[in-house]
Amino acid sequence: MRLVFAGTPRFAAVALDALLAAGHEVVLVLTQPDRPAGRGLQATASEVKRLALAHGLKIEQPQTLRTPDAAGALRATGAEMMVVAAYGLILPQAVLDAFPRGCVNIHASLLPRWRGAAPIQRAILAGDARTGISIMQMEAGLDTGPVLVQVALDIAADETAGSLHDRLAELGGRAIVDGLAALAAGTIEPTPQDDSLAVYAPKIGRPEAAVRWSESAEVIERQIRAFDPVPGAHARFNGEAVKIWRAHGASGAQDGAPGEVLSSSERGIEIACGGGTALALTVLQRPGGKRLAVGDFLRGHAVAVGSRFEDGA
DSSP: OEEEEEEOSHHHHHHHHHHHHTTOEEEEEEOOOOEEETTTTEEEOOHHHHHHHHTTOOEEOOSOSOSTTHHHHHHTTTOSEEEEESOOSOOOHHHHTSSTTOEEEEESSSTTEEESSOHHHHHHHTTOSEEEEEEEEOOSSTTOSOEEEEEEEEOOTTOOHHHHHHHHHHHHHHHHHHHHHHHHHTOOOOBOOOGGGOEEOOOOOGGGGBOOTTSOHHHHHHHHHHTTTTTOEEEEETTEEEEEEEEEEEOSOOOSOTTBEEEEETTEEEEEOGGGOEEEEEEEEOTTSOOEEHHHHHHHSOOOTTOBEEOOO
């Protein structure tokens, strides 16, 4: 097909690469304006922009699509459809109506579960066993349109948001290529979503990544995985912020107060949690440092039995 593509981060770049490899003609790429990044806060192009430049594609980076001439300019491209993946801008109805085949979105959940900005993290936080990719016909509501294609995958017991993101990105690239082929062949029947089953996935904020030791070990362990790589689950020890990157539940009933260090060795720093549970921390990071396995962390930062990890701030 002749397409406009709209996307910004790596999740979207994987899909754009798959579309190009499948032979689709991408006549225009829309992506977010360059943003300051890194220690020098230099203006940095999105991964989608870098890929588009490498392929010599036309690129536009509007601040908004809610201008009077936006829909007309998109219609003038002659594209049949716009494919959207993690773009970051709201599409007004005039833009949705600018293409003969409309706009489709690559969404990282099994809709209607986890509509919204953070479906990957929310699935892990909730302890979901499965998630997947939905190719959805876009409409004015937030991820409410009929589903064209859905492909599921299992969430591994040790899955982080980073690892699940990468698996879903690859799955999304395959799903959009297969979906467009089926659309061209006329073999897809759009399936309306059941709004009564909708669950929303609001954007993640740093305060949500603050560990609360009164929660159960299971809840905290999911939190650690859901916020890896960003923003990182965090607690405090000796007045210092500590990020926790890996942990596993400790067996048996525990008597310590939430946050109390029950044991400390190269096998893990065992912390009492809510409900008589405990969590063994195995990879940690101090401010300005790097991720360290617990043995390396303890060699430079003693953690005594009976001391206390405080809640994250």
